[in-house]
Amino acid sequence: MSAVFLVLSAFLASAVEMVEALTIVLASGIARGWRSSLTGVGAAVVVLAVVVAALGPALTVVPIDTLRLVVGAFLLVFGLQWLRKAILRAAGLKALHDEDAIYAETIAEARSLDASGFLLSFKGVLLEGLEVAFIVLTFGSTQGSIPLAAAGAAAAVVLVTVVGVAVRAPLGRVPENAMKFAVGVMLTTFGIFWSAEGAGAHWPGSDASLPGVLVFVVAVSFALVRLLRTPRVVTA
Amino acid sequence: MRFLRFWWEFVVGDDWVVAAGVVVALVVTALLQVWWLMPIAVVALLYLSLRRARA
Numbered sequence: 001m002s003a004v005f006l007v008l009s010a011f012l013a014s015a016v017e018m019v020e021a022l023t024i025v026l027a028s029g030i031a032r033g034w035r036s037s038l039t040g041v042g043a044a045v046v047v048l049a050v051v052v053a054a055l056g057p058a059l060t061v062v063p064i065d066t067l068r069l070v071v072g073a074f075l076l077v078f079g080l081q082w083l084r085k086a087i088l089r090a091a092g093l094k095a096l097h098d099e100d101a102i103y104a105e106t107i108a109e110a111r112s113l114d115a116s117g118f119l120l121s122f123k124g125v126l127l128e129g130l131e132v133a134f135i136v137l138t139f140g141s142t143q144g145s146i147p148l149a150a151a152g153a154a155a156a157v158v159l160v161t162v163v164g165v166a167v168r169a170p171l172g173r174v175p176e177n178a179m180k181f182a183v184g185v186m187l188t189t190f191g192i193f194w195s196a197e198g199a200g201a202h203w204p205g206s207d208a209s210l211p212g213v214l215v216f217v218v219a220v221s222f223a224l225v226r227l228l229r230t231p232r233v234v235t236a
Numbered sequence: 237m238r239f240l241r242f243w244w245e246f247v248v249g250d251d252w253v254v255a256a257g258v259v260v261a262l263v264v265t266a267l268l269q270v271w272w273l274m275p276i277a278v279v280a281l282l283y284l285s286l287r288r289a290r291a
Binding site: 069073074076077078080081083084085087088093094115116188192195196199200201202203204209213216217220221224228 | 246247248249250251254255258259262265266269270271273274275278279281282283285286289290
């Protein structure tokens with residue numbers, strides 16, 4: 001019974017972390033191109049494998065809060081850039097398509113990998129992957145079986161990856177600015193959550209407060225679109 | 237020089253006030269250890285940045 005509980009606990013805890021990583025990879029892939037995003041995922045998996053193989057159980061000494069602070073701050077600044085542009089477009093204060101910028105981006109993408117997409121995916125997968133490794137080590141060592149905890153985590157990784165591949169195509173059909181709006185909201189949400197945690201703050205309910213932060217960012221973003229859309233009163 | 241410009245545009249973007257504000261908010265969060273400061277700071281920074289863009 002305790003073996004089932006261990007596998008299930010590791011599966012659920014790892015699934016939560018993997019869904020967070022998947023959200024960032026999907027956002028990065030849709031916004032910045034799949035080639036760069038998936039290369040970032042591959043690079044993060046290689047670094048993770050090397051770190052886990054080199055450190056093993058000593059992995060728990062990695063300063064995860066520092067990593068959360070750096071990755072969170074990066075995602076927050078980046079997410080706010082996206083959100084700001086998407087709000088300006090939704091409010092009609094910026095053109096929906098900037099043809100010059102699109103041309104420059106297309107040329108740059110054709111020539112090389114997009115650094116933003118690569119780094120976003122890399123950092124997201126590396127941070128969440130390390131958290132999954134911590135879950136396996138802590139759950140596994142306290143319950144006396146690291147392989148069983150690893151099996152639960154592996155099942156979560158496979159399931160979340162399959163879901164990610166399945167939703168990739170339908171997401172690509174969502175209108176461009178709506179998708180950029182969603183990407184900005186997601187990155188800002190994770191950025192707020194991780195950077196505050198990394199700075200030493202404790203969220204009420206831990207990971208359970210993440211949907212609350214998401215609802216807050218969505219509500220604020222829509223309120224700002226409405227506020228900016230309000231026509232100015234012209235006095236005679 | 238191109239390398240530095242790339243990183244500046246990549247990290248800071250269109251509005252340096254947002255990046256600087258995030259750093260200040262994180263320092264204050266680290267000092268006070270409160271979770272609610274970052275959401276409030278983000279709303280203030282986003283509003284300020286949008287007003288600057290609209291002006």
